Amino acid sequence: MRTLKWSTVVAVVLGLVLAGSAQAQFTKVGQAGATFLKIETGARANAMGGAQVAAVRDASALYWNPAGIGFLARTSVHFSHNQWIGGLQHNFFAVAVPMPGVGAVGFALTSMLYGDMDVTTVEQPDGTGETFGASDFALTLAFARQMTDNFTVGIAVKYVRQKIWDMTASGLAWDIGTDFRTPFRGLHFGASITNFGQNLVFRGQQLLIKQKEYTNITTVAMYQAESYQLPLQFKLGIAYDALQSDVNSLVLCVDGVHPNDNLEYVNLGAEYGWKNMVFLRAGYKVNTDIQGLSFGGGLNFNAGGIEASLDYAYSKMMYFDNVQRFSIGFMF
DSSP: OOOOOHHHHHHHHHHHHHHHHHHHHTTOTTOOOOGGGGSOOOHHHHHTTTOOTTTOOSTTHHHHOGGGGGGOSSOEEEEEEEEOGGGOEEEEEEEEEEETTTEEEEEEEEEEEEEEEEOOOSSOTTOOSOEEEEEEEEEEEEEEEEEETTEEEEEEEEEEEEEETTEEEEEEEEEEEEEEEOSSTTEEEEEEEEEEEOOBOOBSGGGEEEEEEETTEEEEEEOOOOOBOOOOEEEEEEEEEEEEOSSEEEEEEEEEEEESSSOOEEEEEEEEEETTTEEEEEEEEESOSSEEEEEEEEEEEEETTEEEEEEEEEEEESSSOOEEEEEEEEEO
């Protein structure tokens, strides 16, 4: 068994420094943009109320806590589809590959599609007959390494891009996380900071202003768009394997979340498993504006040495249609 090394201490100190930087920015309620980065992914995770920082077990860790892929023994593939509020389409795809003696690498792609919208003007408030589209996109690359047999550190860089009509905004963001399996049976701790990066600003043709001041002279100017910060989040999580046998299992989880654009809230979750094949899950979000109860289930099965999982989650939403999520995963 490996012992705690100086590199572990450095990683922990780095995490605390970033946490301190994050704390300093938690002042502007409702001021962050690129909020698609906050939409939680994975049916298992969402059925458990989003309490996943210390409980994630597959490639979806690239959203929740990049350190989570450091404990993977096999390649993990994850895809999640989310019917978000307002009919919006949110998708997440991730692959994580362990490299013995080196660590684990991961790749993830997040997309948000808003559909076509009508172009309106003051003169034509019902529409001009033209349409425009909008979309969000994030590409993530991650690396995680076991510092000891029970402690991993992960870091991820993501390229974030938002587009509306011919206007775009893009930049880089960072995630960092730790995952610790304590000596106490079944007790796990996790921490992550996500979307730590530069402010974004929209640029494009819609900012141009053309005015004809004289008969043959047209002046051209450009609006200066205001920059906006990313939705930074600091999360601490605990997961406990309250019951673990060949037939029954029970996982209890709790996460505390500290965002830079809203009040702190708590995610609570539980998962019951029967013979590692059938799972029932439930969760609840405390102190959120529109989200609360969630529940769902999943099926695991083996086929030719490949472990596959199918998961479903249903989340109650205030003021909006309730949200359904579907996920499929493979381990090989």
